[in-house]
Amino acid sequence: MFLQLLINGLVVGSGYALIAVGHTIIFGMMKIVNFAHGELYMIGAFFTFSFVLLFNNYYIGFLVAMVICILIAIFSEKVLFHRLIDEDIMTTTLITIGISIFLMNIVQILWGANPRTIPQPFSEKPVIIGDIFITKPRIFIFFTAIVIIGVLHWFIKYTKTGKAFRATFQNRQAALLVGININYIYTLSYTIGATVAGAAGGLLGMIYVIEPTMGVAAVGKAFAIVITAGKKSIYGAIFIAYGLGVIESLGSGYISSQYKDVFAFIILILVLLFKPEGIFGKKGA
Amino acid sequence: MNINSNIKYIIGILLLILLPFLINNEYLLHLLIMGGIYTLLVSGLNLIVGYIGQLSLCHPAFFGIGAYTTGLLFKRLSTPFLLNFLLAGIITAIISIGFGYITLRVRGSAFIIMTVSFLHIMHLLVLNEVDFTMGQKGISGIPNINILGYNFNTKTSYYYLILILCLFTLFIIYRLVNSEIGRAWKAIRDNENLAKSIGINVFKFSNFAFVSGAFIAGLAGSIYAYYINYISPDLFLFSITTTLLVMLIMGGKGTILGPVIGAIIFTLLPEYLRFISEWRMPVFGVILILGILFFPRGLFSIKEILSMKMKKKEVSS
Amino acid sequence: MSLLEVKNLTKTFGGLTAVDDLTFNIEKDEILSLIGPNGAGKTTTFNMITGFLNPDRGKIIFNDIDITSKEPHNIAELGLIRTFQKTNIFPDATVYENIKLAHFKSSKYSILDILIRNKKFNKTEKRIKEKTNEIMEYFNLSEEKDKKAYNLAYGRKRILEIAIGMAASPKLLLLDEPVAGLNPKESKEVMELIYDIRNKGITILLVEHDMSVVTNVSDRIVVINFGEKICDGDCEYVTSDEEVIKAYLGDDIDA
Numbered sequence: 001m002f003l004q005l006l007i008n009g010l011v012v013g014s015g016y017a018l019i020a021v022g023h024t025i026i027f028g029m030m031k032i033v034n035f036a037h038g039e040l041y042m043i044g045a046f047f048t049f050s051f052v053l054l055f056n057n058y059y060i061g062f063l064v065a066m067v068i069c070i071l072i073a074i075f076s077e078k079v080l081f082h083r084l085i086d087e088d089i090m091t092t093t094l095i096t097i098g099i100s101i102f103l104m105n106i107v108q109i110l111w112g113a114n115p116r117t118i119p120q121p122f123s124e125k126p127v128i129i130g131d132i133f134i135t136k137p138r139i140f141i142f143f144t145a146i147v148i149i150g151v152l153h154w155f156i157k158y159t160k161t162g163k164a165f166r167a168t169f170q171n172r173q174a175a176l177l178v179g180i181n182i183n184y185i186y187t188l189s190y191t192i193g194a195t196v197a198g199a200a201g202g203l204l205g206m207i208y209v210i211e212p213t214m215g216v217a218a219v220g221k222a223f224a225i226v227i228t229a230g231k232k233s234i235y236g237a238i239f240i241a242y243g244l245g246v247i248e249s250l251g252s253g254y255i256s257s258q259y260k261d262v263f264a265f266i267i268l269i270l271v272l273l274f275k276p277e278g279i280f281g282k283k284g285a
Numbered sequence: 286m287n288i289n290s291n292i293k294y295i296i297g298i299l300l301l302i303l304l305p306f307l308i309n310n311e312y313l314l315h316l317l318i319m320g321g322i323y324t325l326l327v328s329g330l331n332l333i334v335g336y337i338g339q340l341s342l343c344h345p346a347f348f349g350i351g352a353y354t355t356g357l358l359f360k361r362l363s364t365p366f367l368l369n370f371l372l373a374g375i376i377t378a379i380i381s382i383g384f385g386y387i388t389l390r391v392r393g394s395a396f397i398i399m400t401v402s403f404l405h406i407m408h409l410l411v412l413n414e415v416d417f418t419m420g421q422k423g424i425s426g427i428p429n430i431n432i433l434g435y436n437f438n439t440k441t442s443y444y445y446l447i448l449i450l451c452l453f454t455l456f457i458i459y460r461l462v463n464s465e466i467g468r469a470w471k472a473i474r475d476n477e478n479l480a481k482s483i484g485i486n487v488f489k490f491s492n493f494a495f496v497s498g499a500f501i502a503g504l505a506g507s508i509y510a511y512y513i514n515y516i517s518p519d520l521f522l523f524s525i526t527t528t529l530l531v532m533l534i535m536g537g538k539g540t541i542l543g544p545v546i547g548a549i550i551f552t553l554l555p556e557y558l559r560f561i562s563e564w565r566m567p568v569f570g571v572i573l574i575l576g577i578l579f580f581p582r583g584l585f586s587i588k589e590i591l592s593m594k595m596k597k598k599e600v601s602s
Numbered sequence: 603m604s605l606l607e608v609k610n611l612t613k614t615f616g617g618l619t620a621v622d623d624l625t626f627n628i629e630k631d632e633i634l635s636l637i638g639p640n641g642a643g644k645t646t647t648f649n650m651i652t653g654f655l656n657p658d659r660g661k662i663i664f665n666d667i668d669i670t671s672k673e674p675h676n677i678a679e680l681g682l683i684r685t686f687q688k689t690n691i692f693p694d695a696t697v698y699e700n701i702k703l704a705h706f707k708s709s710k711y712s713i714l715d716i717l718i719r720n721k722k723f724n725k726t727e728k729r730i731k732e733k734t735n736e737i738m739e740y741f742n743l744s745e746e747k748d749k750k751a752y753n754l755a756y757g758r759k760r761i762l763e764i765a766i767g768m769a770a771s772p773k774l775l776l777l778d779e780p781v782a783g784l785n786p787k788e789s790k791e792v793m794e795l796i797y798d799i800r801n802k803g804i805t806i807l808l809v810e811h812d813m814s815v816v817t818n819v820s821d822r823i824v825v826i827n828f829g830e831k832i833c834d835g836d837c838e839y840v841t842s843d844e845e846v847i848k849a850y851l852g853d854d855i856d857a
Contacts, residue, residue, distance in 0.1 A: 329653060397634070403639070460716055460717050460719065464711075465709035465711070469706055470696065472692060472703045475693060475695060478686070478690065480693070482654075482674055482684050485675055486675045
């Protein structure tokens with residue numbers, strides 16, 4: 001039972017990690033409290049759904065959906081999000097709430113509200129190890145998430161653009177001084193963050209129902225993770241995301257499944273009360 | 286207030302009193318009653334968002350707590366209206382004191398997230414504690430208001446009740462805003478550090494605004510439960526937060542009449558744009574975005590914005 | 603008894619000692635200047651005295667009351683009022699409203715008084731209005747009464763800041779570089795104003811990095827460098843102190 005719950009938790013945690021990574025990047029880089037972040041997750045799921053049906057192939061459908069996500073991300077960053085950098089928090093929050101409502105309801109009109117799942121390309125037979133059951137899409141989701149996070153890590157750590165990215169993330173003024181093109185970095189960061197969230201939608205949509213309101217629930221969790229981890233900690237957010245997935249899974253197994261969504265917020269409130277800078281955050285940062 | 290504007294207000298109030306005789310349209314009257322309930326909600330939300338400058342997204346939770354207090358008191362104890370009504374306000378206020386005590390220590394993004402979380406948790410509680418709240422089914426069969434034998438069984442009677450409540454609330458808010466308390470609120474909004482350094486207890490005054498807003502929302506929730514005779518967990522949905530924000534932003538935050546204008550217009554407008562009914566929420570989203578970008582002081586500041594532009598032109602030319 | 607006593611005040615930020623065992627006091631009715639080169643720990647000291655920062659060690663006593671680590675608003679309540687190094691006003695309010703807002707401490711009525719608007723309320727409001735006009739008159743701001751504060755010229759903003767401080771009825775007024783960014787003429791005006799305020803019975807603590815600005819008005823000068831006090835005495839004594847000259851020469855080369 002425990003191992004089963006642990007593994008389920010890690011799979012859910014992979015999804016949280018992908019959403020939260022993007023959220024941390026956008027929050028830390030652009031100081032935008034992005035309520036519309038969950039909508040990219042939702043849109044990623046819906047586009048994957050439609051393109052998988054269209055091409056009758058999950059992998060092609062998923063990749064095409066990601067290309068669309070990238071285009072949407074670039075467009076929305078250039079048109080809207082770019083203007084929100086350095087605006088006060090009330091303004092940016094209200095505008096991103098507006099975007100979130102708009103996207104959610106547009107999807108509701110275009111696709112309809114009835115829940116569905118993305119058709120998955122694997123055989124129905126689960127993998128059984130001892131008394132643990134794991135379905136194949138879950139294995140796929142877990143390892144794909146690891147690969148995405150690995151690529152992201154490689155990009156940030158070892159590429160030239162990644163270095164500029166890190167510099168801007170830590171100190172924008174200094175980045176400007178050394179001649180980094182921060183507008184390019186902003187567009188890039190937003191696009192990466194949004195697309196990774198979209199990928200989470202395209203992946204998790206195989207094992208969960210997709211519906212227009214899924215983004216709202218997801219963004220709540222992403223916020224909880226980012227603030228719990230500490231606003232500027234990308235790796236902290238990944239760690240907390242997996243942790244939260246496990247806690248939720250264990251909590252719903254041993255305590256109550258109806259209240260599994262509450263754990264994130266209880267943790268958040270405790271963190272804000274006792275360590276407001278976040279678990280991995282630095283004081284005064 | 287000079288005599289001239291006093292007369293304007295008196296004429297306005299007289300018109301509102303005569304309105305049920307003038308319109309003779311049950312449905313329109315219903316919309317006006319709902320507009321009144323929204324006026325109470327948005328005016329309360331305005332205290333924390335408009336005057337303190339902290340974005341609270343959990344206001345519908347206080348409305349819902351007020352409505353559920355009333356519904357449950359009636360279902361379990363059959364207590365009379367006046368008691369239910371007052372308890373709805375008081376219990377809501379007590380809960381908001383507890384919540385505010387924890388959350389108003391933080392500002393900005395953390396506060397915003399905590400308020401969303403609170404709304405979400407309240408929604409889950411009401412949905413899942415079926416034995417206590419009846420879950421998704423909601424509570425039906427709440428009777429009409431009865432005060433000392435007088436039964437509120439017409440729309441007109443509710444209209445007048447809401448009208449009195451709105452005028453009374455606005456009057457109190459007006460007096461608060463134009464006093465030391467209102468000045469402290471604005472000081473906190475404009476410059477928190479300077480407010481502290483002239484002796485303003487930021488935590489105390491933020492809490493007072495937050496709790497006052499919650500108290501009003503609780504009362505509004507109670508009236509709503511009696512008026513509609515039915516309540517459900519849908520009262521805790523985030524879409525209500527959105528509606529309230531659209532009303533507040535477009536009406537003009539940080540003003541006394543702004544919330545009234547926003548509430549009335551955005552209650553009536555969607556009903557008269559029925560043909561786009563399924564587009565209502567996306568349109569609200571766009572309105573919110575455009576409103577914030579172009580009319581941060583509300584639609585009715587257009588005059589002010591235009592005159593400022595003219596002045597700028599004069600200066601530049 | 604001194605009006606303000608600062609004893610062994612210490613503050614470190616991540617291993618860096620910003621203020622080190624600092625002790626000084628301010629007598630009633632004097633103008634004391636706290637000076638030192640940039641980064642000497644002046645503003646940190648200021649923030650600790652006014653409750654915006656908690657010291658790691660040391661005591662601050664104001665008017666016989668221990669105010670160490672009290673909340674800023676409690677400290678202000680006692681009559682210790684500060685201004686900020688970077689201009690700090692209520693930008694969206696008019697000049698008149700700015701000064702009226704700052705009278706917060708003087709309105710002592712209850713919520714009930716506010717709601718029924720009784721005699722007590724009206725009398726208090728009238729008094730605040732009069733005092734606001736008085737202060738505007740004193741600071742020569744009456745003509746710009748209805749201007750939004752953010753529209754004021756920079757020099758006028760700095761005057762408004764001091765006016766806000768005065769409106770909060772200080773016993774001790776702490777001014778953090780009130781003439782920074784002003785031209786010599788404006789700067790002289792502000793200094794004369796400060797001198798005059800002292801003559802109204804308000805004690806003044808002035809923080810400044812430019813020594814020449816304060817030598818004319820100060821009764822006493824405390825010099826700090828790298829968080830430590832290096833000199834304490836009247837103007838003549840301080841300006842001839844070797845260590846002070848050394849600290850300032852170093853500063854001049856940087857600047």
